[in-house]
Amino acid sequence: MTRVLVVDDDPRLQRTLTIALRAHGNEVVTAADGRTAVQSVLEDAPDVVILDLGLPDLDGTEVLRRIRAASVVPVIVLSARHESDDKIEALDLGADDYVTKPFGVEELLARVRAAVRRGGDLGRHLGPIVTDHFVLDFAERRATVEGEDVRLTPTEWRVLEALCREPGHLVQQQDLLRAVWGPSYGRESNYLRVYANQLRRKLEPDPANPRHLVTEPGLGYRFNP
Amino acid sequence: MTRVLVVDDDPRLQRTLTIALRAHGNEVVTAADGRTAVQSVLEDAPDVVILDLGLPDLDGTEVLRRIRAASVVPVIVLSARHESDDKIEALDLGADDYVTKPFGVEELLARVRAAVRRGGDLGRHLGPIVTDHFVLDFAERRATVEGEDVRLTPTEWRVLEALCREPGHLVQQQDLLRAVWGPSYGRESNYLRVYANQLRRKLEPDPANPRHLVTEPGLGYRFNP
């Protein structure tokens, strides 16, 4: 499912867009000002951003600049102005597309599809994680232990990725389950025990005494780089 | 230097664009009809295409389709029509941007810059790839295995090219499908399995144990030179 961040200070337009996007199978998060928008890009990791210029707190181009500083997520700029100058500025600042109000919802949806198609799921990628014992490259799906390539299964990667998004921090079982197996798997199950085990065997120097993939009894797991 | 292919049957507009683009440091090649355009995409390997719909010989969407069949080069569509429907159709067919006439030259230049920035050097021909076992010359469409010429079909070339653009890197199924079969083929299908098989038979020393065209289960394929 595509996650779309809608940034607009007009509640009516925001509502219209949210409904239309949800109706076409997208997940929608919203922000009404620039600072919230930038924060949401960081925290929610949307697949695409629809950004209305002319926000209350920050200049539109400034918001764009900050988003670009934080992420490579595709941005579609929305503007009431007709002047080509704005378009040029926005596109050169790193916007991926530009739509002038008034616009048809269908058109916007098409542009969202196009932007997502181009952008893929960049913006979500984790940098490689390097320890003295192994190297994890999530973008390439490549794991190296003591110089040897090690095969991890898709699910193993997902578990590892969920843990590595917050290195050194506790990730609760519930969150981990949901991140890997979907929202309905909030309850207990063997999954985590099995996969923690699997990962330790493949990655830890001494699987019996884990140094990197640590259990927090009753709570969840922690990944130490 | 950016190479731009301008496809338009109006000599005046063609001339205007050529001058403007050259003035901004671009190399320009032109075509006045659809067939010439497709040919030029193949031979000149432009970095970006500006395509006016409503050409004398072929329907606009047909030209787009053929360009997409031949290359992943970014395409900016130019049209006199205002209807959103055309925009949607064009964008879904794989156009990267859509500009309605009349437009300012500055705006078009900005969109060209944006398209090139996004597209990277797609569209450029790849240099030849040489291994101890085979040689691939994409510009000439010539493959040599153990000194023997081998015929590859157009689709085989496209799959190979999509993989070889990032040698040694994982290319996800979704990206591969879209690069070769167009944006609407994001879903699963037999295509990749069949063509990976085909290519391995033709190129690999031991097709059963591929060394160059490697499967990453659940994700995609990787090409190792």
Added chain:
DNA sequence: CGGGCCCGTCAAGAACGCGTCAAGAGCCGT
């Protein structure tokens, strides 16, 4: 000391993804 809880471990069946094959449709050029 005994019991409950939680985790690690193992193994077996099910489900899934990939490689493979082959038949039919479509698209050329002759």
Added chain:
DNA sequence: ACGGCTCTTGACGCGTTCTTGACGGGCCCG
């Protein structure tokens, strides 16, 4: 219109991965 080449699509077998249940051990608490 014909023949050849490609592309598309379905089917099948096999190996891998996922899921699930069972069992044992450590730890905390009463």
